[in-house]
Structure formats: C-alpha cells, structure tokens
Amino acid sequence: MAHLAIFPILLPLIVGILLLMLARLPITVQRWVAAACVLLQIGAAVALLAAVSGGDVLVYRLGDWPAPWGIVLVADRLAAWMVLITTLLALPAVVFASGGVDAQDRHFHVLFQMQLFGLAGAFLTGDLFNLFVFFEILLIASYGLALHGGGAARTRAGLHYVVMNLAGSTVFLFAAGLLYAALGSLNLADLATKASKLTPDQLGLARAGGLLLLLVFGLKAALLPLHLWLPRAYAGTSAPVAALFAIMTKVGIYAILRTHTLLFGNAAGELAQLFDPWLLPLALATIVIGTLGAMAAGNLTKLAAYLVLVSVGTLLTGISVGTQGIAAALYYLPHSTFTAALLFLLADAIKRRRPESGNRFATGADLPRHALWGALFFAAAVAAAGLPPLSGFVGKFLILRATPDQPWVWAVILLGALMSVIALARAGSQLFLAATTATLPLQMPDAPVASGAPQTAMQMPVATFSDARELLSIGSLLGLILALTVAAGPAVDFANATALQLANPAFYISAVLTGKP
C-alpha cells in the first residue's frame, strides 16, 4: 500500500480535528472516538511494521517532489518500531484518562490526538527541519496536556517545562541553520552523503551544528545536565499524561540515535562519531543522578519520575557502545516506556485510595483491596528494577553483554539497579506493609489530594473515577511487559536486525535519494 507511511500521521490529525468539532457532545462519545482512533493507529502501526520488517525502507514523497528538494517521510525498522510503541502506550493512557481525568478540563482528547500526531511525525520524517516542526507540534500539545486539570503546582511545573522547551526549540533552529549553512541540505539522507564530502573550511560549522543538535535532543531526552525540568514536570501533571510522556524522553533518544547513526556514523568522514566523547559519560552520570533522586523521592510519583531518568541513562549507555548496544537498547526501550507508564498510573491509583496521605511514603490507613494493589505494585517494581523474570532483566543483561570490557558501565548499571531495588522496596513497605489496620471507606476526591496547594479547578464538574478502567489500563500495560518477556526471542531478533540496518545507512540513503516507492 503506497500511502501506508503517512497513515500513522494523518489518523490522529484528522480525528483530533474531528474531536474538536465534537467537543459539545457528551464526553462518552469523545472517549469512544478517541479510543477507536488509537486502536486504528495500532492497526496502522502493525501494518507498517510488517511492511518494513523484511528490511525494506518505505519512502513517502509529499507532493511527489524528488527527495533532496521535497520533504520525505521515511519508514524503516526503527521508525516503525517507535510508532508501534507509541500507539501501544497510548491505548492504556487513553483508557485510564477515560476513567475521569479527561473530564476535569476541556479538550483532553483533542490535545491527546495532536500529541500522537506530533509523535508519529517526529518518528517518520526524513527531514531535519520537518523534525523541528513535528517537535513543536508534539510540544505544544504536551504543554496543554501537562497543564490539564490546573492547580498551582501544575502551573509552576508547566511554566518551567514550557520555557525550557522554547529555549530548546531556538537552539534546534540554530543547529538546523548551521548544518544547512555548512552542508547545503536539510534532508537527513542528503546530509549524510554530504557530510563525508565536507570541505575543511565548513568543518567547524558542521561540528557546531551537530553538537547543538545533541544539546537539543539531550534536553528532550533529559540527559544530564539538561534533566532538571523532568521530575517536577512529570510528577506535577495528571497520571495518564505522565504515562504518555514516558514516550517523550524516547523521542529525544530516537533523535540522538538517528543522527548518531545516519549523519555522524562511520561513513561521515571528519564528522564520524561526533557524539562519542559525550554520550557515554553523560549517560552514566544520568543513571547516577536518577538513582540518587529515586532514593530521595518522598512519594511514588516522584520515584517514578526519577526512574524515567535512570532508564534514559541506561538506554543512552546502550546506544553509545556500538551496534550490539543499540540492539539491546532497542529491546529495552519499549520495556522502560511501558514500565514508566505503569508506575505513573499505579501511583495515581494508590494516591486516590489513601485519602489522607496520598502516595507519600508515610504510614497511613490500609488500602481497600490491598492484596490486589500490592501485587500490582510488586510486579511493576520487579519490572522497573530490571529483576528477572520480566523483560527489564533481559534488556539490562543485553546492554551489559554489549560492554564486556567496560567495568565502569557494569558498576554504574548494577549499582543503579541495586539502589532502585532499595528505593522500590522502601516504597512498597511504606505503602503496603506499614499501613495501619483501620480501613477507610473509598472516597472520591475530585482533585489531586497530596499536592497540598490550593486547587483552583473547583469550578469544573466533579469528576467521577472508574475502577474498571483503571484496572484495565494497568493490566494491559502489565500484559504488554509480559508479552515483551514471552516474545523476547523474536523481539531481540528484530532489535538486532534494526541495529544492523542503522549500522549500514547506505541502503536508507539510496532508498531516499534514488529508490522508487
């Protein structure tokens, strides 16, 4: 099918606009339309993955302009993999939001679809400036989502997040401009061919542009020292949004991986391995900071946010150590995404069930049905810490296997895992084991309880929450992690094939510049 590559981009855009027109209809209708659209997107993503899993590179020329002149969408294994992970994550998030969060403010589902539109576009585009445009689309949707529901804490975190990202967008423009000035193109494949024929007088410009790109993508990925915005932004927003944001750091990681292998790969002449001196040390430092933050976190949401940092560091460690490491990181990426989302959703569910102490690590009244929630938390903690038998263990093991002669990597990753276990064990014992026996009846608070700040969203209708949808979304995320564990063999094979495709960009380049769709 010739138009397959643009489907994952067009579907959420059209449905997002449709939802804007349906805004006056009951929220139930909007929920069903949104969920149906995400299901369709999963279908499109699976079809796309099936089309490219054999090693093909689908090139979609917008307006049928030939490649260096027009904008192209390129679907290779990596892009299709990322789109599939995004859509699989979106479904539990939208189901959880349908439990009541989306009714706290207007246009949740519109913004959600626009976010998916930007994400799919960022993964599929083959043009540097178009990547900037899709970044802006997903960012402006994320601003709206991050602030959804209101409240002073959310506004403060949102303000920092917005200003950081606007400054980052400016740096992105500087980087794209520098690369265009030095190389005379914005098409990623064309840039890759021109990078190897760079004249010495343009080398400085191109290096500066490339490293500025790393700066921008590092900001999106929350790579140390650009991670400071993440914990407060993620902990401050509503749970389904934080769950969807689990993929946002992965957009930065995807962009680093794409430029690292395509633009600055081994064939790039003077620019080859431009990111190498920076990636590994910064990635390891990110793991250290994330782990320390997780140890110091005072509630489950903060703990989940710092564990996102740890996973960012782990993924970038894998990416910086060569093809085998990239394959390992590609297997670990969906696991870490689903796990982060699972922790955010669980944190919110637990918070609502402990009216007086929220999900702070303080002794409080026992949860209703605490065996169920305790078991769910235990499974999530095993996944987050990377313990066997779940897929996190397989992913971390593969990353360690890719670095046989780097004791520093082993030390940081293993100690980080140990300290994550300690932090999660402390969280579990405080939340579940140290509870007092008096069980309070389940209350239905209409606003976040634990923030302590005065809420200003009281004029919104009192939201009701649905236990069934909560359990359904949490269960389906656990199911995805289980599926990734059971299907580890095929998934690792696919990750290896993807890493090989990234290591040999010649086929990608010729498909974009000369190949017929």
Place this chain on the structure above:
Amino acid sequence: MEALIALAIGTLTGCGVYLILRARTFTVVLGLTLLSYGVNLFLFATGRLVIGQPPVISGAPSYADPLPQALVLTAIVIGFAMTAFVIMLSLRARDEFGNDHVDGLDTASDSKGEVT
C-alpha cells in the same frame, strides 16, 4: 554587511539569554522573543548574504537561496504561536501565585518562601 548582521544576531541572542535567566516571567518572555528574533535573522544568513539577486533559478548565473526564507517563515509562525502561549501561561501563573516570580516565590515579602 557580514559584521553588521553578525553583531545584530549576537546582540539579540546575548540579550535574550540574559533575560531568560532572570527570575520574573515578564523578562523571561521578553528573552524568548529576542532569542527567536535572533535565530530568525540567523536562519536568513545561512543562505549566505547576497544583494540584488533573483530569488529563484531563472537562468541567471547566481541567485539568492530561497530555502532559508521558507524556513524563517515557518519559524516566525511557530515562534508567534509559542509566544502567545507562554504569555497566557505567565498570566495564569501570575494569577495563581499572586506574583510573577518563575517559581511562584514572592521574594519581596517572604525571602525564605519555600516551594510547595
């Protein structure tokens, strides 16, 4: 002309970065605006500075690069939308915190105020 453009970009960007690092949302918004002006000028210059050349290829031996102009146009539109958004957000923050400090701390009345 190169020196003038470089000075203009440098001044705008330098002022923008300085203003972004201030603690009040008003100056931060101004800083973001100046930064986007700086980067727009910079994008123009990436096509090399030429005078009196046709903007499209028309058989003439040389031409002005049309691509940066398209990029600048896109960047202006996006920058405009983002500025509008961040102004609204700053107003809301001013409304909710009761002051325009980026952390919501009113340093004038309570210098030891704690972030909640």
